[in-house]
Amino acid sequence: MVDAATPSRKDAGDGKAFYVTTPIYYVNDAPHIGHAYTTVAADVLARWHRQRGETVWFLTGTDEHGQKVMRSAEANGVSPRAWADRLVETAWKPVLSTIDASNDDFIRTTETRHTERVREFWNHLYDARQVYPGTYEGPYCVSCEEFKLPNELLDGEDGAKLCPIHGRPVEMLSETNYFFKLSAFTDKLLAYYEEHPEFVQPESARNEVVAFVKQGLQDLSITRSTFNWGIPVPWDDDHVLYVWIDALLNYVTAAGYRTDPLLFKRVWPADVHLVGKDILRFHAVIWPAMLMAAGLPLPRTVFAHGWLLVGGEKMSKTKLTGIAPSQIVDTFGSDAFRYYFLRAIQFGSDGSFSWEQISAIYTSELANGLGNLASRVAAMVGRYFGGTLPAPAAAGPAETALAERLAETVRIADEAMGGLRFHEALAAIDSFTDAVNGYLTEQEPWKVAKDDSPAARDRVATILYTAAESLRAISVLHNPVMPKSAAALWKELGAAETLGELDLQPLTNAGRWGLLPPGSVITKGEPLFPRIEEPDTK
């Protein structure tokens, strides 16, 4: 029973938790890598902050009301709720495990914990006279039986506006419904953007939002009466709430709004709402206005990321460029999926996806770079020290340089992650991995090992310790991004026995040198990132 769903992790701990959200996904779409991209970014952020030792609350979920879902359900001969249940269980929830999402909660807008709170929220605003009855007038297509968007209409002859589906003239129709006094918040929003430049990111998104609001806001029609798949308006049974006005509230209803004051206090306001740029306005204009109207604190940041482009064009189902996450994960694994999208695309900008590119990055950075490094270190500790990590002797300039490089890498990566510059963080970690590979090649421990004098043996010990210690740090740094591989590496280093669980290694200390205790038992396992001989170039 969905309504009985309980958060998997209620222990948000003491103090303010880092609260990150994805949008709730509209169940009527098929999940594609665009959705997974957002979720992965949120997940990496959540895991990164957990690794820093912070308490974290990571929410995702599904948006299930509205006309489209209702119509699909009808077309499939089932109730809207049954249709939504099916999509959630067969499509949306499975994606989360496909990409290894570690969400603390999953909210559905059809759950009573949501619907009841939404009704209360709007009833409150209605009582506070923030909502009033009015008339919505817009272009309506009789064939579609729905209102159309002014900008999707086609121009017909003699200036008539045509329905893009039926090619027939639309007529202006009006509908009585309820309006939220959004216009009253124009100046307050502008002032807020001004005072909180970090509220809408990146800069380009912020500029668009500000420009939009500066035009002046109109009141927003928040109810519909032409169909009934939605949350009933508390004061008028003939209307249901407009789906967005319902959906946005998930961020608070799932955070214990009006039901769990302790959780709510600990979690709200959200630190980051991650959204695609297509839904920026709802999150950066309507949502904060709703919160202002209700007297609730606003989220710290709404971050809009870009589109994934396939073949230079925005991914779309109709052009058959919509790709299911499993298509990629089946070939490269969930870790590489996560790594690739955050590594190859500047978060906030549009990014090109191609099989060639993911294949290239997988091979060069993961298989040849990190994976091979782990193999060569494990092999040499096995060969020269029977698998037991030796204690290092005196550090030379090369060791000191690498240790300093590590500290710098952790600093850069942490700062970049804090600013949602995932690609920058991963570039720094990759660059450090390269440095370790270069260090080994320069020090040539395999040559030093041919001399069996005590001094030479000490030198080999120092070199291999240095490399293994570097891998220890890389494990911690990569754990939020590639949890499976990082755990495998951690195990290979024998670190669980000597340092404890990987998840508990504080990221903030990851740059400290010399944490991996000598004596750790290092084993050469299966390759971390097996070579993929024939990439699926479909």
Next chain:
RNA sequence: GGGGCGGUAGCUCAGCCGGUUAGAGCAUGGGACUCAUAAUCCCUGGGUCGCGGGUUCGAGUCCCGCCCGCCCUACCA
């Protein structure tokens, strides 16, 4: 129509307030090495910086015009 962003090496992209021979990663080619997942390390790139003008001692980097792609210009999610 108005506003914004982008068009830089085969690919993906950096190039802040204009200034020595235009950069990175990957791919390519050559070399070194052999611990390692035929992996690693070093060297190697001569690309009309979309097109045409202009300003300037000097312009991917500023101005004007044009071409191409994308986004915004409110109630599909």
